[in-house]
Amino acid sequence: MDSQPTNAHVNNICILNNTYLHIPDLLSETEVHDIRFLFKSGAFDDGRLTAYSAAKEVKSNLQLNPQTQEHVAIQQNILAALNRNTLFRNAVLPHSIHPFVISNYKPGMHYGWHVDSPVMGNMIRTDVALTIFLNDPEEYDGGELELQTANGNILYKLNKGDAICYPCTQVHRVREVTRGERNVAVSWVQSLVKETVYRKMLFEIFQVTENLRSKALVEEEYLVLQQHYSNLLRMWAN
Numbered sequence: 290m291d292s293q294p295t296n297a298h299v300n301n302i303c304i305l306n307n308t309y310l311h312i313p314d315l316l317s318e319t320e321v322h323d324i325r326f327l328f329k330s331g332a333f334d335d336g337r338l339t340a341y342s343a344a345k346e347v348k349s350n351l352q353l354n355p356q357t358q359e360h361v362a363i364q365q366n367i368l369a370a371l372n373r374n375t376l377f378r379n380a381v382l383p384h385s386i387h388p389f390v391i392s393n394y395k396p397g398m399h400y401g402w403h404v405d406s407p408v409m410g411n412m413i414r415t416d417v418a419l420t421i422f423l424n425d426p427e428e429y430d431g432g433e434l435e436l437q438t439a440n441g442n443i444l445y446k447l448n449k450g451d452a453i454c455y456p457c458t459q460v461h462r463v464r465e466v467t468r469g470e471r472n473v474a475v476s477w478v479q480s481l482v483k484e485t486v487y488r489k490m491l492f493e494i495f496q497v498t499e500n501l502r503s504k505a506l507v508e509e510e511y512l513v514l515q516q517h518y519s520n521l522l523r524m525w526a527n
C-alpha cells in the first residue's frame with residue numbers, strides 16, 4: 290500500500306462532518322491529569338499480544354495491562370465521560386463498547402496499515418473506532434492517526450482530551466513516532482445503527498430537529514421531524 294498519502298492534512302480543530310466525528314474536550318483537564326497520573330504508574334505489555342494475525346506484523350507499541358487497577362480506573366473515567374457526552378451518544382448511538390486499549394508509543398513505534406477485526410472481545414461488532422488523545426500534539430513528532438478515504442488520506446493528531454470517531458470500515462495506521470511519546474486510549478463501538486450512511490442521516494435529522502425545537506413558532510414541524518427521526522431509528526436499530 291502506498292505510504293505517501295496525497296491530499297493529506299493534519300486536523301487539529303473542531304470538525305464535525307458526521308462521518309469522522311471530532312469530539313473536543315471529551316475529557317476535562319482534571320480527568321486528563323488524573324489519567325496521566327495513573328498511566329505513569331501502570332504496567333505495560335507489548336501491544337502485539339492483543340493483535341490478531343496480520344495486524345501483529347505491523348504493530349509496535351506498548352499497552353497498559355488490562356488486569357491492573359490503573360486500567361480499571363482509567364476505563365471508568367473514560368466511560369463516564371462518554372456517557373455524559375451528548376455528541377457521542379447522538380452521533381454514534383452506542384450499543385456496546387469494547388474494553389479500552391490504553392497505549393503508549395515511544396520513538397520508533399508505529400502501527401502499520403491495517404483493518405480492525407469485524408468482531409472483537411465479547412462478540413462486539415466493530416462499527417465505529419474511537420481514539421482519545423491523552424497528551425498534546427506538541428509533546429511528540431509523528432504519531433498521526435492516518436485514515437484512507439475516497440478523497441485522499443486524512444490525518445488526526447488532536448489536543449489532549451479530544452477524541453476522534455471513525456468508521457471501522459476504513460484502512461488506517463498510526464505513523465511512526467519520531468520524538469517524545471504518544472499516549473492514547475482506543476476502543477471500538479457496536480452502534481445501534483450498523484450502517485455509517487444511516488447513522489449520518491439520523492444524526493443530521495436529529496441536529497435539525499433540535500435546532501427547530503429552540504424556535505417556538507414551529508411546533509408542528511418539530512413534531513413531524515421528531516416523529517420521523519424516532520421511527521427511522523426504530524426501523525434501523527438492532
Ligand SMILES: O=C(O)CCC(=O)C(=O)O
Nearest residue numbers: 400405420434463473475
Ligand atoms: O492509536 C490509534 O489511534 C489507533 C490504533 C489502532 O488503529 C488500533 O488499535 O487498531
Ligand SMILES: [Fe+2]
Nearest residue numbers: 403404405461
Ligand atoms: Fe486500528
